[in-house]
Structure formats: structure tokens, C-alpha cells
Amino acid sequence: MKRILLKLSGEALAGDKHFGFDESVCLDVARQVKEVKDKTNLQIAIVIGGGNFWRGRSSENIDRVKADQIGMLATVMNAVYVSEIFRSVGMETKVFTPFECGNVSNYYSKDEAMEALDLGKVVFFAGGTGHPYFSTDTGASLFAVQIEADAIMMAKAVDGIYDSDPNKNKDAKKYDEISISEVIDKRLQATDLASSIMCLENKMPIWVFGLNEKDSIINSLTGNFNGTKITV
Numbered sequence: 501m502k503r504i505l506l507k508l509s510g511e512a513l514a515g516d517k518h519f520g521f522d523e524s525v526c527l528d529v530a531r532q533v534k535e536v537k538d539k540t541n542l543q544i545a546i547v548i549g550g551g552n553f554w555r556g557r558s559s560e561n562i563d564r565v566k567a568d569q570i571g572m573l574a575t576v577m578n579a580v581y582v583s584e585i586f587r588s589v590g591m592e593t594k595v596f597t598p599f600e601c602g603n604v605s606n607y608y609s610k611d612e613a614m615e616a617l618d619l620g621k622v623v624f625f626a627g628g629t630g631h632p633y634f635s636t637d638t639g640a641s642l643f644a645v646q647i648e649a650d651a652i653m654m655a656k657a658v659d660g661i662y663d664s665d666p667n668k669n670k671d672a673k674k675y676d677e678i679s680i681s682e683v684i685d686k687r688l689q690a691t692d693l694a695s696s697i698m699c700l701e702n703k704m705p706i707w708v709f710g711l712n713e714k715d716s717i718i719n720s721l722t723g724n725f726n727g728t729k730i731t732v
Contacts, residue, residue, distance in 0.1 A: 550574030598630030
């Protein structure tokens with residue numbers, strides 16, 4: 501692979517705190533990405549959710565559009581913070597958003613994003629799609645397709661895709677490989693439907709793995725993948 505998009509959940513950044521940032525978790529992610537960058541020529545773009553600050557869909561008292569906009573801003577905070585953590589361990593980064601954020605980020609341009617990737621920078625896409633009613637999973641699919649990534653690497657709390665919730669069913673079966681069509685047909689909890697359909701239409705594979713496993717990012721990006729490959 502030449503270029504991947506790594507999707508991280510916002511909740512993962514909070515660690516055991518379950519809110520905000522756990523700097524040790526973020527530093528470990530940065531350490532792993534730097535090791536991959538040092539060992540390979542892989543170009544890496546990153547999308548981070550905002551669930552460590554805000555989950556708008558759980559609020560019944562706020563207009564959905566406004567709630568989603570708050571969530572978009574949460575992802576900008578995450579991207580700026582993690583970008584700086586990456587810089588602290590010696591990587592160059594660039595943060596893009598699909599809307600103007602003053603001098604906090606760069607307004608998204610495919611050409612500028614590709615140039616940054618070619619220069620070896622880790623690129624962050626924050627702010628989702630820039631529109632309400634779309635998740636950061638859909639944003640990840642959108643940007644992965646636009647930058648012509650070879651795959652989306654999706655780091656989750658569980659170590660792959662199962663036929664049922666492994667936290668509720670001890671007999672849940674893990675898939676080593678499954679097609680995106682089957683994921684859609686069975687409504688498996690891999691990614692949201694809009695994201696899945698975009699990946700299906702654009703032949704974008706998704707590799708799902710557990711972020712909490714030791715060195716899981718390094719292993720997944722250097723040939724020791726232990727999650728679920730969603731094929732197209």
C-alpha cells in the first residue's frame with residue numbers, strides 16, 4: 501500500500517477517563533504512527549471522531565443541525581490536539597477542514613492535501629463532511645476516496661467485525677474477511693450505512709482492528725493485521 505486513511509474514534513483518545521484527552525493514549529498513537537513512518541514510505545491521513553467531547557445524536561433538546569455542528573467542532577479540537585502531539589514526537593502535520601476556521605486549520609483542497617502527503621506530512625481531516633446528518637465515518641470514506649487511498653484502516657474498541665455484539669454474546673463469531681455488500685445486507689456494526697455505500701460504489705476496502713491491542717497500528721500497517729478485512 502502507498503496511502504491509507506486511519507480512522508480513530510474520539511472515545512479512544514479519552515482512554516479510561518471517558519471524556520477529553522488521555523495524553524498517554526494520544527502519545528502511544530503518535531509513537532506507533534511515527535514508527536510506521538520511519539520504517540516505510542506509507543502516506544497517512546487521519547480522521548478522528550468527536551465522541552470524547554460530544555455525541556449530538558444523544559441530545560433530545562437541541563436541534564439536530566446544531567448538535568451535529570457542535571460535533572464537527574469537537575473533531576476539529578481533536579485533530580488540532582493530536583496533530584500537536586504528533587509534532588511533539590517529530591512528525592510534520594497539516595490539518596484540513598471543509599469550512600473556514602481562521603488560522604486554526606487549512607481550508608480543504610485535494611491538491612494541497614496530496615502535496616502535504618507527498619512531502620511526508622501526516623494529514624488530518626477534521627470537521628467531518630462539513631454538513632450535518634453525516635458521521636465522521638462518512639467523512640473518512642469521502643476523504644479516503646478523494647485522496648485515492650488504498651484502504652481505510654478503522655481502529656475500534658473491538659478487534660474486528662462480529663456477527664453480533666461480542667460484549668453481549670460470548671458466542672459471537674468474528675469475521676476474518678467479509679464483503680462490504682454482506683456488511684450492508686446484514687447491517688453489521690462496521691461503519692454507518694452511508695459510509696458503507698460510498699466504499700462499495702468506489703471500491704474502497706476497510707480494515708477494522710482493535711486500537712486497544714498493543715502496537716495494533718504498527719502491526720496493522722506493517723503486515724501483521726489481526727482484524728477484519730472488508731472487501732469490495
